[in-house]
Amino acid sequence: MKFTSRHFIRPIFLIFVSFFLLLSPVFPIRQDDEIIPPNDESEEMKLVNAHLKKINKPFVKSIKSPDGDIIDCVLFHSQPAFDLPELNSTVPLNRPREPSNGHGRAGMKSELKQIWSSKGESCTPGTIPIRRTRKDDILRFNPISKFGKKFNSPIKTDYANKGHEYAMGYVTGEYYGINATLNVWAPYVANQLEFSLSQVWVITDVSNHGMNTIEAGWQIYPKIYGNSTPRLFIYWTSDDYRNGCYNLLCSGFVQTNDKVALGAALEPISTYNNQQYEINILIWKDPNSKDWWLKVGSSVVGYWPSTLFTDLREHAGLIEFGGEVYNGHISGSHTSTQMGSGHFAEEGFGKASYIKSIELVDGENKLNRVSKMNLDVDNPNCYDVTSGYADNWGSYIYFGGPGNNPKCL
Known part of the structure; x- marks a missing residue:
């Protein structure tokens, strides 16, 4: 008999129900305290409250991060993904099979460090850490239904008139994932509408179904997070960015890790001509479950069920x-939002942002060097990109820039 993940739905459900019952007397399930009393609600606040109730799940423990975030420890099966009943059938029993090294080169993986757990705080086994959404987070979006989504579709065929600007490398072909190391910076972002990020994309080109993407990296996006701190993030869409979302702000990504909080701040951060700090990201399609998995450093974080997607x-x-920035200055002078370190690629190590040790996952679940890399830059006077290869780094790119300057107006 051939077993699939669906054969394990019932035992997994019973395990989590049992865990819930055992935990309940010790850790009472608590609700978010952001909810406004019904008698005080305006129409707008009714929408906000409804959104908060949908996103913020009951928790068994909450952790106040030194940076002001609140991290809720939510029972695994209470996370947002399982608001979609069909995703209950996607829970795999076994750990995913990670890609093997197909070319004999293996490097040390940079460990993920986040501010919320910097003093030894952690979530209870059987729960996952979720950054709490507050009413002010939602009120920064208009309409509220756009919270957690991208306002404009950054499809490469028309990004010039959408405000999205890129400096990147890319490859085309049949691939099953990417492994790469990104150094982390805190570039200046001019206003809360704009963002700056460093990331990897796993994409199917525009098709009859609409673009499918899986994305992960670090970003600064004040509109979502309320400040300009670099944060670990993920994103997905199956239809040209009309649906899908950041992190766990909608049903989709299934988190399995109790130590990594998506959307939480990273530390330490690289500084100019000084120590460089990195995160390693691996996205790959598990040959067994067929789902797309995410690993950050040595931590397998979770997966995007294949059923979320078409292509x-x-x-x-x-x-x-x-790198990518969103330039909100559709007319007039160019934004001063920085990409990467805020310095051009030519300045090199310690000064420019980089992505190194870039490897691709093939159909045999093996990691391979990049054989032919293409470069794409939207406006080289504002942000640029260069590429290279070194024995200790493998394939790499440097990228970034200051945005507005005498040549970028």
């Missing part, structure tokens, strides 16, 4: 890696 149910046709 990405099979494989990717485009892998991208580099």
Whole structure:
């Protein structure tokens, strides 16, 4: 008899029900205290409250982060993904099979460090850490229904008139994931509408179904997070960015890790001409479950069920890696939002942002060097990109820039 993940739905459900019952007397399930009393609600606040109730799940423990975030420890099966009943059938029993090294080169993986757990705080086994959404987070979006989503579709064929600007490397072909190391910076972002990020993309090109993407990296996005701290993030969409979302702000990504908080602040951060700090990101399609998994450093974080997607149910046709900013200055002078370190690629190590040790996952679940890399830059006077290869780094790119300057107006 051939077993699939669906054969394990009932035992897994019973395990988590049992765990819940055992935990309940010791850790009472608590609700978010952000909810406004019904008698005080305006129409807008009714929408906000409804959104908060949908996103913020009952928790067994909450952790106050030194940076002001609140991290809720939510029972695994109470996370947002399982608001979609069909995703209950995607829970795999076994750990995913990670890609093997197909070329004999293995490097040390940078360990993820986040501010919320910097003093030894952690979530209870059987729960996952979720950054709490507050009413002010939602009120920064208009309409409220856009909270957690991208306002404009950054499709490469028309990004010039959408405000999205890129400096990146990319490869085309049949791929099943990417492994890469990104150094982390805190670039200046001019206003809360704009963002700056360094990330990898796993993409199917625009098709009849609409673009499918899986994305992960670090970003500064004041509109979502309320400040300009670099944070670990993920994103997905199956239909040209109309649906899908950041982190766990909608049903989709299934988190399995109790130590990594998506959307939480990273530390330490690289500084100019000084120590460089990195995160390693691996996204790959597990040959057994067929789902797309995420690993950050040595931590397997969770997965995007293949059923979320259309074309990405099979494989990717485009892998991208580099920087992106959203330029809200559609007319007039160019934004001063920085990309990467805020310095051009030519300045090199310790001064420019980089993505190194770039490897691609093939159909045999093996990691391979990049054989032919293409570069794409939207406006080289504002942000640029260069590429290279070194024995200790493998394939790499440097990228970034200051935005507005005498040549970028």
